[in-house]
Amino acid sequence: MKLSIRILLCAMAALMILALPFAVPSGSMLEEYQDTWADEDWDSGLIRWLVPTANAEEAQEETSYALPIDFSAGMQPNPDDYTEDGYQDDSLTIRMETREEDGVIWRIGYVQIKDASQLRTGIAGSKATSNRSTYISAMAKEYHAVLAINGDYFADQETKKTYEIRMGETRKAKTNKKKDILFIDENGDFHLFIKSNQADMDAFKGTGLSVINAFTFGPALVKDGQLLTVDKEYGYNPNGKEPRMAIGQVDKLTYVVALAEGRSSSSNGVTQQTLADFMFNELHCTQAYNLDGGNSATMIFNGEYYQTGRTIKNERQQSDFIYFATAVDPETWSK
Numbered sequence: 001m002k003l004s005i006r007i008l009l010c011a012m013a014a015l016m017i018l019a020l021p022f023a024v025p026s027g028s029m030l031e032e033y034q035d036t037w038a039d040e041d042w043d044s045g046l047i048r049w050l051v052p053t054a055n056a057e058e059a060q061e062e063t064s065y066a067l068p069i070d071f072s073a074g075m076q077p078n079p080d081d082y083t084e085d086g087y088q089d090d091s092l093t094i095r096m097e098t099r100e101e102d103g104v105i106w107r108i109g110y111v112q113i114k115d116a117s118q119l120r121t122g123i124a125g126s127k128a129t130s131n132r133s134t135y136i137s138a139m140a141k142e143y144h145a146v147l148a149i150n151g152d153y154f155a156d157q158e159t160k161k162t163y164e165i166r167m168g169e170t171r172k173a174k175t176n177k178k179k180d181i182l183f184i185d186e187n188g189d190f191h192l193f194i195k196s197n198q199a200d201m202d203a204f205k206g207t208g209l210s211v212i213n214a215f216t217f218g219p220a221l222v223k224d225g226q227l228l229t230v231d232k233e234y235g236y237n238p239n240g241k242e243p244r245m246a247i248g249q250v251d252k253l254t255y256v257v258a259l260a261e262g263r264s265s266s267s268n269g270v271t272q273q274t275l276a277d278f279m280f281n282e283l284h285c286t287q288a289y290n291l292d293g294g295n296s297a298t299m300i301f302n303g304e305y306y307q308t309g310r311t312i313k314n315e316r317q318q319s320d321f322i323y324f325a326t327a328v329d330p331e332t333w334s335k
Contacts, residue, residue, distance in 0.1 A: 065091040065327035067117040074325020091327040105267040107259040116188030128169040133317040140300040145323035148300040152217035155319035162216035180218030185209040190287035192220040221276035222288035241269035245297040248285030
């Protein structure tokens with residue numbers, strides 16, 4: 001066949017294909033054309049260029065940001081992703097803030113993650129049952145934490161009934177009717193159990209959700225969008241002005257951590273009720289929980305203390321910590 005005829009036929013075929021969407025109603029393409037397109041070699045030929053496709057094979061797969069549920073470290077954060085007041089990459093956004101209100105210095109971290117596994121815990125020992133302790137600043141470096149805070153210092157509660165799970169590994173599973181418990185499930189959602197309410201815990205078990213991390217300290221500050229009134233008899237000097245640490249959930253995969261500095265001339269510390277009011281009214285938490293305070297209250301951002309007066313000389317060694325990790329593979333940094 002002459003070259004000129006071949007070109008003419010190709011041009012006519014192209015025009016027919018371009019006209020097809022106008023000739024055939026959307027959603028009712030002729031079956032013979034569907035069969036023909038299904039049999040074509042789409043990696044070559046004029047048709048692939050002329051006709052847009054929606055083949056599932058061509059759809060770009062959504063990036064997975066899931067990290068292992070174990071005591072492995074998060075991905076190494078990219079130094080270039082730190083900003084003046086936070087950190088941002090494709091999997092993690094953190095904004096840091098300092099407030100001074102009514103004689104109290106507040107250190108606040110606002111966090112949004114892409115996958116629940118980026119909210120993690122680390123331990124000083126090699127197993128969840130270890131009693132070893134070390135500095136949170138050291139653990140933050142080891143685990144590649146972008147933002148880290150203290151947990152409930154489980155090694156300091158050996159003689160007490162506590163419910164402790166770290167990264168899916170159970171350390172203890174004994175309820176303490178004087179303490180509130182925080183569960184963080186596989187979806188990164190918070191569940192609070194006031195005075196270890198057994199009926200509520202049984203109801204949770206009936207949901208089939210897995211507990212990835214569980215803490216016994218408290219008190220609970222905000223539950224299911226309701227500000228709580230702190231029991232005046234709850235332990236750890238509830239009515240005294242102390243350094244306090246709290247973690248809260250604001251929305252799906254969205255969290256806030258807050259440290260109230262205290263025991264210094266520049267910051268008085270707060271009561272547990274003041275902490276609850278702050279988490280609810282100022283930070284808009286739907287769930288919020290008090291963690292170990294006093295000299296345990298430690299916040300690390302970008303490998304540095306994010307608080308006044310904390311140094312390695314006065315940092316308290318602890319058994320565990322909570323941190324947020326990036327899930328972006330360093331191999332993709334330059335891409």
